Amino acid sequence: xTPHLYxxxxxxxxxxxxxxVVFAANAWSSLEMGSPENMGPGFLPVAVSLLxxxxxxxxxxxxxxxxxxxxxxxxxxxxxxxxxxxxLFGLMAERFGLVPTxxxxxxxxxxxxxxxxxxxxxxxxxxxxxxxxxxxRILGLSLPLF
Amino acid sequence: xxxxxxxxxxxxxxxxAAATTSAMAQENYPSxxxxxxxxxxxxGGNDVVGRMFADKIGPALGQPIVVENRAGGGGTxxxxxxxxxKPDGYTILMANGASHLIGPVLFPDVGYDPVKSFDxxxxxxxxxxxxxxxxKSKYQSFKDLVDEARTSxxxxxxxxxxxxxxxxxxxxxxxxxxxxxxxxxIYNGGAPALTALAGGEIEVMIxxxxxxxxxxxxxxxxxxxxxxxxxxxxxxxxxTFAELGYEALNMRNWYGIETPAGTPKExxxxxxxxxxxxxxxxxxxxxxxxxxxxxxxxxxxDYASFLxxxxxxxxxxxxxxxxGK
Amino acid sequence: xxxxxxxxxxxxxxxQWHNLVACFTGALLGTIIxxxxxxxxxxxxxxxxxxxxxxxxxxxxIMMAGIFYGxxxxxxxxxxxxxxxxxxxxxxTALDGYNMAKQGRAGPALAAAAISSFIAGTLTALIIAxxxxxxTRVALSFGAPEYFATMLLGLIFCASIxxxxxxxxxxxxxxxxxxxxxxxxxxxxxxxxxFGIPALRDGIDIVTFAIALFGISDILIxxxxxxxxxxxxxxxxxxxxxxxxxxxxxxxxxxxxGIGALMGVLPGGGATLSSFAAYAIEKRVSRTPEKxxxxxxxxxxxxxxxxxxxxQTSFIPLLTLGIPGNAVTALMAGALMIxxxxxxxxxxxxxxxxxxxxxxxxxxxxxxxxxxxxxxxRIWVALLRIPYATLVPWIIVFACVGAYSVNxxxxxxxxxxxxxxxxxxxxRFGCQPVPILLGFILGPLIEENLRRSLxxxxxxxxxxxxRPISGxxxxxxxxxxLLMAYLTRRKMVGFRKLVxxxx
Numbered sequence: 013x014t015p016h017l018y019x020x021x022x023x024x025x026x027x028x029x030x031x032x033v034v035f036a037a038n039a040w041s042s043l044e045m046g047s048p049e050n051m052g053p054g055f056l057p058v059a060v061s062l063l064x065x066x067x068x069x070x071x072x073x074x075x076x077x078x079x080x081x082x083x084x085x086x087x088x089x090x091x092x093x094x095x096x097x098x099x100l101f102g103l104m105a106e107r108f109g110l111v112p113t114x115x116x117x118x119x120x121x122x123x124x125x126x127x128x129x130x131x132x133x134x135x136x137x138x139x140x141x142x143x144x145x146x147x148x149r150i151l152g153l154s155l156p157l158f
Numbered sequence: 159x160x161x162x163x164x165x166x167x168x169x170x171x172x173x174x175a176a177a178t179t180s181a182m183a184q185e186n187y188p189s190x191x192x193x194x195x196x197x198x199x200x201x202g203g204n205d206v207v208g209r210m211f212a213d214k215i216g217p218a219l220g221q222p223i224v225v226e227n228r229a230g231g232g233g234t235x236x237x238x239x240x241x242x243x244k245p246d247g248y249t250i251l252m253a254n255g256a257s258h259l260i261g262p263v264l265f266p267d268v269g270y271d272p273v274k275s276f277d278x279x280x281x282x283x284x285x286x287x288x289x290x291x292x293x294k295s296k297y298q299s300f301k302d303l304v305d306e307a308r309t310s311x312x313x314x315x316x317x318x319x320x321x322x323x324x325x326x327x328x329x330x331x332x333x334x335x336x337x338x339x340x341x342x343x344i345y346n347g348g349a350p351a352l353t354a355l356a357g358g359e360i361e362v363m364i365x366x367x368x369x370x371x372x373x374x375x376x377x378x379x380x381x382x383x384x385x386x387x388x389x390x391x392x393x394x395x396x397x398t399f400a401e402l403g404y405e406a407l408n409m410r411n412w413y414g415i416e417t418p419a420g421t422p423k424e425x426x427x428x429x430x431x432x433x434x435x436x437x438x439x440x441x442x443x444x445x446x447x448x449x450x451x452x453x454x455x456x457x458x459x460d461y462a463s464f465l466x467x468x469x470x471x472x473x474x475x476x477x478x479x480x481x482g483k
Numbered sequence: 484x485x486x487x488x489x490x491x492x493x494x495x496x497x498x499q500w501h502n503l504v505a506c507f508t509g510a511l512l513g514t515i516i517x518x519x520x521x522x523x524x525x526x527x528x529x530x531x532x533x534x535x536x537x538x539x540x541x542x543x544x545i546m547m548a549g550i551f552y553g554x555x556x557x558x559x560x561x562x563x564x565x566x567x568x569x570x571x572x573x574x575x576t577a578l579d580g581y582n583m584a585k586q587g588r589a590g591p592a593l594a595a596a597a598i599s600s601f602i603a604g605t606l607t608a609l610i611i612a613x614x615x616x617x618x619t620r621v622a623l624s625f626g627a628p629e630y631f632a633t634m635l636l637g638l639i640f641c642a643s644i645x646x647x648x649x650x651x652x653x654x655x656x657x658x659x660x661x662x663x664x665x666x667x668x669x670x671x672x673x674x675x676x677x678f679g680i681p682a683l684r685d686g687i688d689i690v691t692f693a694i695a696l697f698g699i700s701d702i703l704i705x706x707x708x709x710x711x712x713x714x715x716x717x718x719x720x721x722x723x724x725x726x727x728x729x730x731x732x733x734x735x736x737x738x739x740x741g742i743g744a745l746m747g748v749l750p751g752g753g754a755t756l757s758s759f760a761a762y763a764i765e766k767r768v769s770r771t772p773e774k775x776x777x778x779x780x781x782x783x784x785x786x787x788x789x790x791x792x793x794x795q796t797s798f799i800p801l802l803t804l805g806i807p808g809n810a811v812t813a814l815m816a817g818a819l820m821i822x823x824x825x826x827x828x829x830x831x832x833x834x835x836x837x838x839x840x841x842x843x844x845x846x847x848x849x850x851x852x853x854x855x856x857x858x859x860x861r862i863w864v865a866l867l868r869i870p871y872a873t874l875v876p877w878i879i880v881f882a883c884v885g886a887y888s889v890n891x892x893x894x895x896x897x898x899x900x901x902x903x904x905x906x907x908x909x910x911r912f913g914c915q916p917v918p919i920l921l922g923f924i925l926g927p928l929i930e931e932n933l934r935r936s937l938x939x940x941x942x943x944x945x946x947x948x949x950r951p952i953s954g955x956x957x958x959x960x961x962x963x964x965l966l967m968a969y970l971t972r973r974k975m976v977g978f979r980k981l982v983x984x985x986x
Contacts, residue, residue, distance in 0.1 A: 021651075024912045028654050035661055035676060043673055044482050049942030053481065053668035056930045057675055060664070064657040071650055084708065084911075091703035091907055094879060095900050098699070101883035102896035117883060118876040124706055125872035135873055139880050146519075147884055151530045154193075154226045154891050199890075200529040201807070201817030209536065209821050227529065228891045230685045232667075235892065264672060267681060312941065322672040343938050346669045346931060349806045349813070356804060357623035359939065368820075372805030372827025445823045481673035 017080040025072025032065025093124035109158040114143045187247055187425050188221040194415075195251045197236030199229040203285075203348075203368045207413060207451055208252045211282055214436035219428065232322060233257035234268040241270040245418040247425035250279065253416045255324040259468060263476040264322055272469050276416035278462040279429040283437065283446065283453035284410040287328045287385040288367050288396075293378055295361045300383045300402050303362065304336045313339025317355055317363035319348040324411045325364045327475050328385065332364075335406045355379060366411065367392060367450025385409040392450050412454070412468075414461055430458050489839045490612055496541060496840025497847045505542045506844050509549020510851045516550065517557020520567040520698050520878055522885035523690045524554035525810040530888065532814065536821045541837045543818055545844040548798070551811050552604065552845075555754070555794050556852055559596045559787055560863050564589060565871075567698030567878055572755040572790035574693050574920060575762045579775065579782030586778050589864050590722035595780050596787040597856045598729070599736035603788035604849030606740050607747075607795040611802075612842050618796065619803040622748045627939060628947050631932035632956035633749070637756060638925045639963050641763045642918060652918045655909070659922025662687065662902075669931055670938075682894030687902070689755070691886045692923060695899040696916050699882055700906025702875055707907065722861050728780055735765050735785035743792030748800065749808070754793035759921060761789035795845055802838065803828055 036058050043054025097120035104113040118139040122132040147153040194212050198204040205227060212223035228236035233256035240251035251257075258272035270276075289300065297303050307314040318325060321344045333340045343360055345351035348369045355363045356378045363370075363379075367390070373379035374393075381396045387408055389398060399407035415433055417426065436442060437453035446453060456464070496502060516527045528535070528547050535543040558569030563580030576596065583592040610618075625633075642656055665676040666686025677683040724732070739761040746757035765785040766775045775782045800806045805827025807813035816826045824830065824837075831838040886895040909916055940946035948954045 020913050021648075024651065024654075024914060027908075027912070028658070031658070031661075038676060038678065043668075043675060044671075049937060049944075051934050051937065053671045053673040053675060057661070057664050060657055060660050060926070064654060064661060067650065067654040067657065071654060074650070086707040086911065087709060088707060090706035091904075094699075094703055094706055094875070095904055097876075097879055098883055098896060098900040098903070101880070101887075102893040102900070105883075105887055105893050105896070114880050114884075118880050121876040121879040122872075125875055127872050131873070135876060139877055142877075143880060143884065147888075151527065152533070153530060153884065153888055154224075155887070199810070199813070200532050201810070201813035201815070206817050206820045209532070209817075213536075213821075225533065226891060230890050230892060231681065232672075235685075235890070265681070265684075315939065321668075321670055341938075343935060344670045345935070349808065353623065353800070353804070353806050354626065356806075357626065359626040371825050372829070375825070376805075376828040378804075378828075448823060448825060449820060479672070481668070481671040 016083040018083050019075050019078060019080050020083075021071050021075025021078055023075070025068045025070070025075050028068025029065050029072060030068075032061045032063075032068055036061035036065060090124045094121055097121040097124070105155060110148055110153070110155040111140055111144055111157050113155070115140050185424065187422075187428055188219050190248060191222045191224050192216075192219065192247070193224050193226050193249050195236050195240045195249065196225055196227050197229065197233035197252065197254070197257050198227065200227050203366065203449075204233075204252065204254060204413070206368070206449070207282070207446070210442060210445055211252075211433075211436055214439050214442050215432045218432035218435040231265065231268070232261050234261035234265060234270075237261070237272075238269045240416070241275040241418055243418050245277070245420035245422075247417055247421055247429060249418065250429065251276070251416045252282070253414045253465075255411055255468075255472075258465065259472040260322055260324070260327075260476050263473055264480055273462075273466050275419050277419055277421045277426055278458055278465055279415040279417055279426050280433040280458055281454050281456045281461050281464070282413045282415060282433065283451055284412040285366055285368060285449075285451045286390065286411065287325055287409050288365050288370055288393075288450070289362070289382045289384070290355065290365050290370050290374070290379045291362050291382055292355055292358055292360075293380050294358070295380070297362070297382065300397075300399070300404075303382065304338050307336070307338035307340050310339070313341055314362060315341050315343050315360060317351040317360040317365075318342045318344050319351045319365070319369070320344070322476075322479050324409070325366070326479050327472070328407070328409050329364050330475065330478060331409070332407060335404055352379075371449060386452075390450060390452065391447050414465065426458050486612060489835065490843060492835060493612075493839030493841075493843030494847075496836050497545065497843040501539075502542055502545050502840065502844065503847070505538070505546040506549045506848050507851050507855075509546035510553040510848050510855060513550035513553020513555075514557040514560075514852070514856065515553075517554035517569040518560050519881040520561055520569050520694050520885065522881060522888065523558075523570055524551045525690075525814065526885065526888045527554065528811060528814045532818060535818045540819060540822050540824055540834075541840045543822070544815060544837070544841050545848075547811075547815050547818065548841065548845065549848045549851075552600075552791060552794050552848060553852060555791050556597065556600050556787075556856065559600075559783075560593060561698075563592045563596065563783070564863060564867060565698075565874065565878065566701045567882075568693055570755075570790075571689050571693040571920075571924075572758045572786075572793070574697050574755075574917070575758045575786040576783055576790075577697060578762070578917070579777070579779045582776070582778030583780065583783065584867070588721075588778065588780075589867060590860055591724035591728050591780060592783050593860045593863055594722075594724045594857065595728065595732050595783045597853055597860070598724075599732055599739065599784040599788040600791040601849050601853040602733075602736040603740040603743060603792040604795060604852070605846055606737075607744050607792040608842060608846035608849070610744050611796065611799060611845070612839075615799050615803050618744075618748050618799050621745075622800055622804075624952065625749060626950070626953075627932045627935040628950050628953040629956070630749070631929060631936055631947060632953040632960065634925050634929045634932065636956050636960045636963070637760060638921065638929065639960050639967075641759045641921050651914050655914055655916070655918040656922040656926075659919035659924075660926030661922075662692075662919070663923040663926040664930070670934060682892070682898075685890075686927075687898050687923075688886075688889045688895055689924065691889060691895050691899050692902060693920060694882050694885065695902035696906045696920060698878065699899060699903035700910065700916070702878060703903055703907040704910050705871070706875075707911070722864055724780070731780050732784040735761075735781040736788040738764060738768070739785040739788030740792045743789035743794075744796045746789075747793030747796030754790045754797060754809075755924060757789040757793040758786035761785040791849075798841075798845075801826055802831070802841075805830075 039057035044052035046052025101117040118136040196208040216223040237257040243249035434455040437455045558573040559576045562568040562573040562577035566581040568574040580592045742761045743757040801812045807816045886899045
């Protein structure tokens, strides 16, 4: 496989430029600007976002002139699974209680890692037991067990 | 026939048993701990009053009260959560001006109606707006302040702990009623505002006794006038605005207990009884008095009509502090 | 003389057996809680509030304080071992601490954290006993212009912490400011950058933000790169620091203590900011600034001393004025009020036993922490033998519970997921997350105090320069900027010369 070459700072700059423009537009359209002596809620948000976009432009130009670098290899499905585990926690916490939520979160998070099934089961069971005892019994977290 | 009859009898018994259990559930209320939702972070004034009451309402109900803080959205996050719970009396909400008078007007998307989404169990009590000045200030009375604000070109700046609170509405009312030039300096909470007052960055602040008490006792800060209808026990020498001729500046910052709409009458009755019993406990009254909070026991009906009246009359004043654009 | 008598009374109170038990329980619980990423001191104290209000006032206060500084230390343990800061203030410790752990020097790093925290704790307890009153006056003399000038100086000074491109670092600071501005405007209650999501109205919680940006995103990066960063770095040389290590800890600890003690008095995030400042200053005074960020023991000692000192002096405004400066002290004030004690200057006069017992307990607590943690270093280091793949689900679950418990709100959990993905992208594209955190904390404070200064001065900018403290600080900021510009220019001249010579 040939290494994937790309201009890193070009992408950084374009990202900053886009985010800056979107944020500036959002603040500009929804907030009062005021004046430098009497700043409204939108003054600094717009100023900072535009400056951010401007820096993004400079970084992009700089990045375009730089020679491309090799992209580090990345397996994106693993972090995606881990992030999904966190979101699952949010979805389940107030509907199902602590034990099922923690079990599901720990299980999904384990799937992001190279582990044997029995290791996963043991580890998840340990996490659940620990959370039930520490958060529910000792600290009195508001989530019920089930 | 024997079989059908038996079935009918069994059905009847079953139905009445079901009816009794649901009636029993109400009669037995409370048979498990009750969760009290407080809409601000632990440690603040709301939380302190709520926990003090929880300590007394619990024994009066015969079940412990578990305090759950759900802060956010200026008191609306917790209220929205409470409105969505089962109306069985096991989740109760500590309502206040922030969650019921201000939040729903500022943010139309809060997801609850301050009157219709809840049943109203009873008022806990109220505290008042307190106008304080730095101890070294030349202002000795409210009249001094108003005179200065009317005559001086730049007017008078006062500190305010939030841009949208009971005190903000009070400040606007004060400016309007006196016709004087008062301008707010907003701080991010009571603590920094009081530091600024004690340090002399601002000379005047619209506060509450519970916030200002330590500084009044240490002599760093001087109370000028209070928004209660009659003088309060903790500050017998501080005149009310009404005494000074500003009837319109009577204002109370009340706290009440609510349940999700549809709670059985019996449950509301029991809660109200427990609230009233707690509110007449001498130890609690003494502790509340220390922070300038006065218990005001009511019936559920009186509380409901009081709340409806407040929501209606405050709307325009709260609209005025809504941000533009 | 009077102070000595007071200290004696305090020590006698703090050494009563029930208070010792409370102090020990608090410190132990705090350490354990601090290790669980995301479950911060404030959340723990909030959860334990019902217990605290039934204890006698002095015992409750001592236990809560124990949790607070126990958590400060515990938070640095995971920062060092697995690059997951347990508190916002230990994000900086991770920079060098984690690199030390990677080099097999986790033991010395942990010991350095414990020893520097102890030095800071002991000195700060003395500082509070002797200088609480003058420090209070410092806090009171700080108005909006002074805050603005301090924060601006801090931003300029600390922006140089991170390595890499200056341009990219500046962009990341701005990005942090933008994220920090998310929420409700203090002055007008307008919703800013909320993009129609009600949950964003309260902004992003700082602890959740730090855990997501450093801890969770580091896990995501390790997962993405096939665990190369996390594995193969676990050989352990020695558990305790060498004599040379100990010598290198002393001065950074003392400087860190000074910075932390001063900044802790200022309300709002003093401990976190002081750890940034201490690190930046250490890097400046060091003869080998390039070693910072590569596993330099000074880079662990200075911020650890600073955040511990800052945590302790943050009690000063509460004790002398009755004004809580951060979430933890607000909780303690609330607990006192529920017990019928209104915190404030009268407490020292009416209840000297409570007041001085509390101050003495800070020192006792630090002794307990040291005694507790030095032997435990061996156990913490042993945690490194647990395979990374086993640890990850634990860390993720703890972080979720921690984020949830801040406000009992699942929205914070979603925000954590989103920010950790942002952190992954930032690192993936060769940028640094530290300036983002800096902008996130300082940006909103700078804006707020600038706007308040202008309201107070009726729109006159000169107020920032004419007041003595803010004027001095502003001058320092400008000098620093000029110095940085000069250095950059000189570097460029040198670079050009190098190129020319080459040709």
